[in-house]
Amino acid sequence: MRAVVVETPGELEQLKLTQNVEMPTVGENDVLVRIAYAGLNFMEVLIRRGDYLRNPKYPLILGSEASGIVEQVGANVKDFKPGDRVAVLSGDRGCYAEYVCVDETHVVPIPAEMELRTAAAYPLQVLTAWGILFASARIREGDWVLVHACAGGVGLALVQMARIAGCQVIGTTSSEDKAALAREMGCHHVINYTQQDFGREVRKIVPEGVNIICDSVGKVNVIGNLRSIANFGLIVVFGYASGEPKYDEKLLWGRSCGITMNGLYHLVPHRTEFNRAVRETTQWILEGRLNLHIGQEYDLADVQEAHRQLEGRQSQGKLLLRINSELK
Incomplete structure (x- = not known):
């Protein structure tokens, strides 16, 4: 699969689009998602530069959130199936790629009325x-x-x-x-x-x-x-x-x-509160009370320019990476 890999922390040139990255392995509690769009967050700038509070291991694939279609589920997964439209929280890595694999507790179902483009701006x-x-x-x-x-x-x-x-x-x-x-x-x-x-x-x-x-x-x-x-x-x-x-x-x-x-x-494990958050915010979006303003979109190959805008605080609203944007 294609993915943006950071071999060592540093400047923009450390963001390298790599063609033949190994597909993630699906565990028994995991959901494999084919990514339509990935959201960009300032946390990823800090990780790329080596300035993040936690010390991740390099090399790594950046990306904290995405939207897409479920490709495969682990043996213990009951709430999701292949073909489901979802948003994904991936911690501090993994979503600048064509596929991401996460624990099912980090997957959020997306209603039919919400576009995947909008959903990528939603979870994190x-x-x-x-x-x-x-x-x-x-x-x-x-x-x-x-x-x-x-x-x-x-x-x-x-x-x-x-x-x-x-x-x-x-x-x-x-x-x-x-x-x-x-x-x-x-x-x-x-x-x-x-x-x-x-x-x-x-x-x-x-x-x-x-x-x-x-x-x-x-x-x-x-x-x-x-x-x-x-x-x-x-x-x-x-x-x-x-x-x-x-x-x-x-x-x-x-x-x-x-x-x-x-x-x-820290909210994710508290399922009552987390489910309330998902329920309320999804409803506000569908009612038009919560507008997810998407500023700019970039192809995966243009990830360096996306980080330049984010790091320079020149962006407004949410920045997205188009990965498999043909997915609906």
Whole structure:
């Protein structure tokens, strides 16, 4: 099969399209999926560069999420069969390829009304956003929510879900184009952090501070987050694009606020909550309340350019790789 292989960590040239990669082996609890589209995520930039918190073994196939058609199932798999349309969570590797094999608990059925193109933008970012707001933060109607990188894939999902929950939403981004997109998706207030101190601007909008901060940026946001958070508020960290954040406990105590980390793969084993997340978010998409904004698509051979856009923060919404896009 064709796949994008990273032999050793490094720059864009480490993304190598390889033609004759060995097919994955299907275990008794596994589902083999022929991939239509793969989603791109900043986590994959970190893995490619060797900057990821966990230390993966190289060489590896990048890719964390995809959509496609079930090709084969293991002997113990009961909920999926060949021909099913699905979305896939593959951990931190495997989806920049024509096929991926994952445990059945990491496979999500896709309704007939949802295109596979849309489904590729769904599993990692949408379910991550749900977990941040409803599992970690347990948001309530009327809360003020600050979303960093609000025009990215997770950011746009956070904005829309917070609105669905009846919250007031402030977003930060780096350009007017991105700000316009965030407003279009329902963000009440957008701050351009390249021109304004977001911590001070937040306090102008809501003097008592925000209840929840959703932060995938990390290190450079620490001071601004502490300025922005309300007493008894919660900072949810789910990424570190600018480096690992370090919060002084004394400063957190000064706000009586908390900080937590959120990772989607802690939600997956909690099947009641995970199934609720899938059920609610799928329904919101079908109802048109949750719009998965797809920014650009790239052929698998153009993966270096896709990473260039993602790494340079030039993208809006979700980026996809077309792999077997003829699949329906």
